[in-house]
Every structure is written in C-alpha cells, then in structure tokens.
Amino acid sequence: MELLSGADMIARFLKDEGVERIYGYPGGAALHIYDALFRQDSVQHILVRHEQAATHAADGYARASGQPGVVLVTSGPGATNAVTGIATAYMDSIPMVVLCGQVASHLIGEDAFQETDIVGVTRPVVKHSFSIRHPSEIPEVLKKAFYLAATGRPGPVVVDIPKDMTAPTERYEYVYPKKVKIRSYNPVNRGHSGQIKKAVDMMLKARRPVFYTGGGIVTGRASEALTDLVQRLGFPITTTLMGIGGYPQGDRQSLGWLGMHGSYEANMAMHHADLIVAIGARFDDRVTNNTSKFCPTAKIVHVDIDPSSISKTVRADVPIVGAAGSVINEMISLVQDREPANSEALGEWWKSIDGWRAEREGKLYEPSKPGEALKPQEVIEAVYRATRGEAFVTTDVGQHQMFAAQYYKFAKPNRFITSGGLGTMGFGFPAAMGIKLSYPQDDVVCFTGEGSFQMMMQELSTCKQFDVGVKIVNLNNQSLGMVRQWQDLNYKSRHAHSYMESLPDFAKLIEAYGFTAIKVTTHEELAPALERAFVDTNELVFLDIYVDPFEHVYPMQVPLGSMRDMLLSKTERT
C-alpha cells in the first residue's frame, strides 16, 4: 500500500493514465500540485503564457491524436481564462480534462482571494464536472473524468480541486483505478439492427442519395469503414467542416464540404437528393441554412451517438443511435455484394453532379498575375503543394479559415484542426503548438489572420522555451476580413471596426523572439518564401503574406434560403 498526498496522487495518476504532457500555468491554489510535478519526470508540463492557450494546445493535441488533452490551471483568473478554450472543446466534442485549483474548502463561499465558482461558471460548456471533497477520492474522480471525457460523445470535464485536498502533509492510500463505473452513464455503441436494416434498404433503393458526414466520423475513428461503405455503394459524399478528412477529399465521390461556404456541387446535391445519410453530423445552422427549405425532396437517415442530436433541428425519418464505426460496419455487412437497385437513376444523378462541378470548374477565384497582390486562395494551394498535402493544418477563424478548408485537400482524418462550433479566434496557433509537441516529425501549419493571431501571439514565448517549430502562415489582408465581408454584403460596406489601422511589423515582432519571419508582398515572392519556410520541419517560421484585402469567400449561402441559394462570386448567384 502506497501513501501519497493529494498533489502526488494527481501527478502519479497522470503517469498511470499514460498522460505524457499537460499544459498549464501555476498560481497559489495549484502550487501543491506544481510542487508534485517538480518532483517527478514522467509527465512533462508545458508552461503557456495564457491559460486560454493551455486549453487550445490540449485541444489541438486531442484532435490530432484522439486522446484527451490535459490542462492544469489555478483558481479564479487562471480558471476563468480557460473558459473560452473549454467552450471551444465542448462545441466540437473534444475530449479534455481541466484540473483547476480552488481556494481551500473552509474558504469556499467567502469571496476568498482568487475564488471563483468555476464549476458554476463552466456548467453550460462541460460534459461534466467534479469537485474534490476528500483527498482519498482523487484517483477515482480523475479516472471518472478521463472516462467521461473520452467515451460516448466526448467533451471537456472540469475537476475543481480545493487547495487543502492537495496538502503535502496529508497522505492517503493510492491505487490506480483501472476501471470505473458510473451508473447513469452507459454510452451506446451498437445501433438498432432493425433501423440499420431499414436504412440500408432505403440506401439500396435510392435514386439520388448523398452521404453527409461530420466530426463523429473523425472522433469515432470511422473513416476507413466510411470510405469502404461509400465506395461499395458508389454514392457521392459531402462532409461538414468538422468532418473534413473523414473521407479522402481528392476522391471522385467526394463533393467537398457543405453549408454556408461549402462547395457548389455539395449544396446542389443536398438540395436535390432523395436520400440523405447523415452520420456523426448534427444539422447545425451553418450547414442547413433555412431548415424549413432544407432538402425538400429527401428522406433522412440520421446516425449519431448522441440521441439529443437526432431530430433536434431537422426531423429524421430513420433515427439510429449508435457509434459511427459500429453502425457503418453493420451497414457494410448488410450491403455486402448487393448492388444499388437503380443503377440507371444513379448514373443520371452522377451526370447532374458532374454538370454542377463543370459549371464552377476554373471559376472559383481569379489567381493573381505577376506584379499583383496574392489571392489568399492561391497561397493555401501553394502551401498544400509545398507540404504535399500531408501537414497537420490548424486555423484561426475568419476568411483564411474558410479558404484553408476549401483549398487544402485532406486525404486523412485528424489533420484539419479548426474551431468549428464556437469559431474561436486565437485557437489556431496554440493548437498547432500542442500538435507539434506530440508530432515532432510532421509539418504543422497554422493558417491565421492578422486579427486572430494577435489574440494568442504571446505563445511565441512558449514556442521559444520549448523549441516548438510550427509554421505560421499569416494571410494578412489588413482587416477582419470575414467581418468586412458581411459588412460589404449586409451593411453597404460600412466597415465598422473591421479594419486594422495599426498593425505591428510582424517580422520584427517574430524576430524579437529569435524566430525567422518572411514578409511576402507580391506574387513572385511566394515560391521562394515557401521553399525557405519548409527547409527544417522543426524551425518556427512566420510567413507574413500580404493578400488581396478585397477578396470574399464564395460560395456563400444566401441567408434564410435553401441549401442551393448561393452567392457564387461578387457578381453571380444561383
């Protein structure tokens, strides 16, 4: 039997749970825990420069690896600084465990120094939360926290730890709990066989089917199974922003992603479909546009691990609650060698789709000519080529995010890492940092904008301390581009606070931290800059690329319209 203090239990538990790295920032209520971390060397602690960055870094790691990211912060301001990152993880169902220091139990409720009811503050944005009430419960509570974070529909779990629970003088028995049971929590795995059979029968009879898949494919590690099913049936597939990479984007059956800035062919196909097979996607408003005009001729099969996602915004005809991988595999076994019944109709369907594709071919944007300002789209395409499409790509939020999703073609899941649900500016850089630390051999590229980057740029200091070689591609349009686009479209170009009159000299800023920065202002400078940037995978390089500030993201769905109502450029609409 081993006697450990609460603080040592935490350090020891993390080791036993197989956690290699945590992200955090110290402060009074967490100091016993920091002291315990100091006296061990199994778990590496990455000292960030702002707690929000700790959550995004842990989140980036979690999205790339599928393992829970772990964060440690102090009470009060430390914990409140983490809230944006917790909410970001919650909206995208990312497994994360956040350990928060808290004032000592006898002070709780007295407005003690740095006391915040963080369980209360985070309640609407966590999967669950715990408060430690006795040091001896630490191993079991932590095990429950990891179990909840990573299973079912994953999400962030907060553990509130009053300072006296980690006191070095009080020692209790420590046993690593290999398993925990929570009586009210039994995530489903297998879907209802009868419903799955019904869905497969509909799929085999469909004339104009489309797969519409989301982040559930990525978190559920179901992309191989999905690819198999989709290719057996020969149906078109479109993914959500969160589902990018769940099916190889270069494949002929892939229509790219759908929704507000989705591809023309994906939105057209959805609108005209007679069967939509939704898996691990949640029909959110950035996908459906006006739900009352959504896909008027389609029957809907909806597979999701979370029953509350089914029929939330759009009624499903065949609801199936289950894990994506398990349900898809059962579908595959039912399909086996059966052929879709309406091969002629499917042929016609593909003809329509190819027609939509051809309509937009070569018209997506106008590349720059020598001497002109670069277009953001062509920068993404150039980075795609420079990294052979194999990099981990993170983004911030704005036009650059949409361009990255449109023009970097992902062949694999877990490679496109973006804040989809919350749309958190500042996410990209710390997320890239978290990924790079765990994948040192890979190129990790963060596409950012001069607005977003300035929200988390203090992390340059963390990168310096831990030698983190991410590539930052700043698509510098000298404005809050996405806001400006909306103002162009909806407010007669009245640009209220969407421009940046006082941008720093990014190159000098980066150099102040001892890193390399390359400023690119013309078409001609791009190729050599990219060549230089990717010479050494482990060198942080910042590319400050000035792009056309007037570019808009298209297609763009028309508000309150159907899936197919889109602006296609500044002058064309459907």
Add this chain to the structure above:
Amino acid sequence: MRHIISILLENEPGALSRVVGLFSQRNFNIETLNVAPTEDPSLSRLTVTTVGDDRVIEQITKHLNKLIDVVKLVDLTEGNHIERELMLVKVKSLGAARDEVKRTADIFRAQIVDVTPSVYTVQITGDAGKLDAFVQAMAPIGILEVARTGVSGIARGDKLLTL
C-alpha cells in the same frame, strides 16, 4: 401540452443546478419544480412540469438523460398517473367570512390547520386544477398568502421508477 417529468437524480452537490441550468440554457420552460430525498439516500426525486410540443419534450428528455447526474427519468403524462400538489393558504377570516371559509374548505376536502382571531390557515392537496379552483373560490374572501409545493407524481399500477 403540459408534461410531468419525474427524475431520479444523484444526491450530489450541484446536481440540481445542472437540471435547472439545462432548462434555462436551452430555453425550455419550467412550470413547477419539486425535489426531495427518496428511500435511497444516494438519490433524490425531482418532478418538473413543463409545457411544449412533442419535439420540445423529446429534446427535454434527451438532454436530461445526457446529464451524468440524471440516473433515470419518466414522462408520467405518457401513461396513467397520479398527480398531487400540496398548498397552504392563509385566508382573511373575520365575522361571517369565518363560516364561509370553513364551508368552502369542507367542499374541497381541505383542512384548517391553524387559527387566529383574524386568519385561517388552510391545507389542501390535489392536482394543480383543484388547487387553482380553490384559490379562485377563496379569492373574493381575501387570500393573504399562498405556498404551493409544486407537482409531485407517480405512475398508476405496477409501473415503477426505480433503479
């Protein structure tokens, strides 16, 4: 339509706030809420009455079920059930009104549980409709204060809400 949802909830600090928070966070409506311990010290029973169409009620029960602290729940209105609420009412009772209060209480099978020279305190149980009717009947005489527990309920017959 009005629904009565009964929930077995982990008897943990903060569990109730998760339930209540869910309703406000998702714009669901709470008409009454009633919570108390059960024979199992690890569980509380919570009953909430809410109003919504089928889609909303489906979302409410699904989201409640997702809360880790919610162990089990039932929508009592889906089957035959017994609904009860307890109310204490203070009524102004002077002169002729004293008889009138007593008579009305008898009609509703309510009991007078406390008396002063000017006030009767009446206790009444029943479904929400009966309590509403009693309040209406007493109003002209002069209601001074009302305390209602909120609805509690249980299924009829052999059906149980247990672990």
